[in-house]
Amino acid sequence: AAATGDWIAFCDSDDWYLPNFCEEMLNSANKKGSDYVICNYQLVSDKGVSIAVDTLSPIKKDLSVKNVIACGGVHSPTHLIKKHLFDKSKLTYPEGIGHSEELPVIPVLAKYSQKISIVDKPLYCYYQRSRDISASNSNNDYEEELLASITKMEEALGEEYKPEILFHITYNLFYGEILRMCKRGKPKKEIFKRTQKYEMMYPHYHKSPYYKNFGLSKRAFLFCERHRIFFLMKLFTKIHTLLIH
Numbered sequence: 001a002a003a004t005g006d007w008i009a010f011c012d013s014d015d016w017y018l019p020n021f022c023e024e025m026l027n028s029a030n031k032k033g034s035d036y037v038i039c040n041y042q043l044v045s046d047k048g049v050s051i052a053v054d055t056l057s058p059i060k061k062d063l064s065v066k067n068v069i070a071c072g073g074v075h076s077p078t079h080l081i082k083k084h085l086f087d088k089s090k091l092t093y094p095e096g097i098g099h100s101e102e103l104p105v106i107p108v109l110a111k112y113s114q115k116i117s118i119v120d121k122p123l124y125c126y127y128q129r130s131r132d133i134s135a136s137n138s139n140n141d142y143e144e145e146l147l148a149s150i151t152k153m154e155e156a157l158g159e160e161y162k163p164e165i166l167f168h169i170t171y172n173l174f175y176g177e178i179l180r181m182c183k184r185g186k187p188k189k190e191i192f193k194r195t196q197k198y199e200m201m202y203p204h205y206h207k208s209p210y211y212k213n214f215g216l217s218k219r220a221f222l223f224c225e226r227h228r229i230f231f232l233m234k235l236f237t238k239i240h241t242l243l244i245h
Contacts, residue, residue, distance in 0.1 A: 001092070008083055010076035014127050021123040025080040034117035035082035036110055038072055042122035046129055052122040058213035059118065068110045069157070070164035070210045074102045077124045085109050094152055099142040103168060104152035111157065142180075143194075146172055166202065167210040173198045174205055175218055178225055182237040188230045195225055 007026070011017060025037045038059075043051045055078070058071035073079075086092075089112045093101050110116060150172070154165055174195070181191050198205070206226060214222070217236070224232040 008081050016125050018123045024119050028117045028119050032117035034115040036113040036116045037080040039078050039119040040122040041078050041124040044125050044127050056118050063116045068116050069107045070167040071213050074106045076102050085112050088112050097145045099145040100149040103149040104156050108156045166208045170205045
């Protein structure tokens with residue numbers, strides 16, 4: 001609300017941009033005439049190991065508004081957004097929500113964009129400490145805040161974008177929250193009780209037209225979840241944790 005410049009960029013306090021972030025993002029905006037720009041990012045560990053994360057594959061060949069809303073990512077720091085989109089949409093980050101608060105903002109802003117462009121480079125560095133990974137595996141339950149964010153996203157986008165909303169629901173609830181429960185060592189009965197709850201809320205989640213964009217490993221986890229193959233879900237969880245570390 002206090003910004004007076006033409007563009008809004010985001011950087012968390014313990015992360016950083018590569019030195020050419022602004023140059024690359026603004027060059028893309030000027031060249032393409034875009035008001036909404038997305039880049040990739042890299043994970044940086046305590047040991048200084050960097051892993052480039054490609055989040056742009058699902059939208060490289062299709063920068064339509066609906067595809068970007070569904071698959072363009074929700075992480076604020078990988079976006080450079082024209083200030084007038086915030087003014088036009090009247091969107092603000094929801095107060096009282098500290099988890100997934102970007103859901104009803106970043107994807108929704110694409111709805112108001114005139115032109116979207118991408119920079120296929122990992123220009124943002126996400127510093128992931130070991131203690132951050134441990135914290136993400138703690139007993140904190142973010143479900144209430146996540147469901148609140150999803151509700152706000154549904155209200156902001158409306159029925160026209162139902163398939164796109166369903167993509168985020170599948171990613172955050174059926175994949176993210178269930179994986180988090182597996183990492184916390186929750187018992188099988190409790191995990192599948194939560195799965196059943198989500199299935200009652202969104203029975204056709206796996207029929208989303210964007211489902212194929214999850215990637216093979218995520219689709220495998222979701223398949224095992226849907227068919228209640230618990231030991232394979234636990235195996236996936238162990239591999240996922242090792243890869244993050």
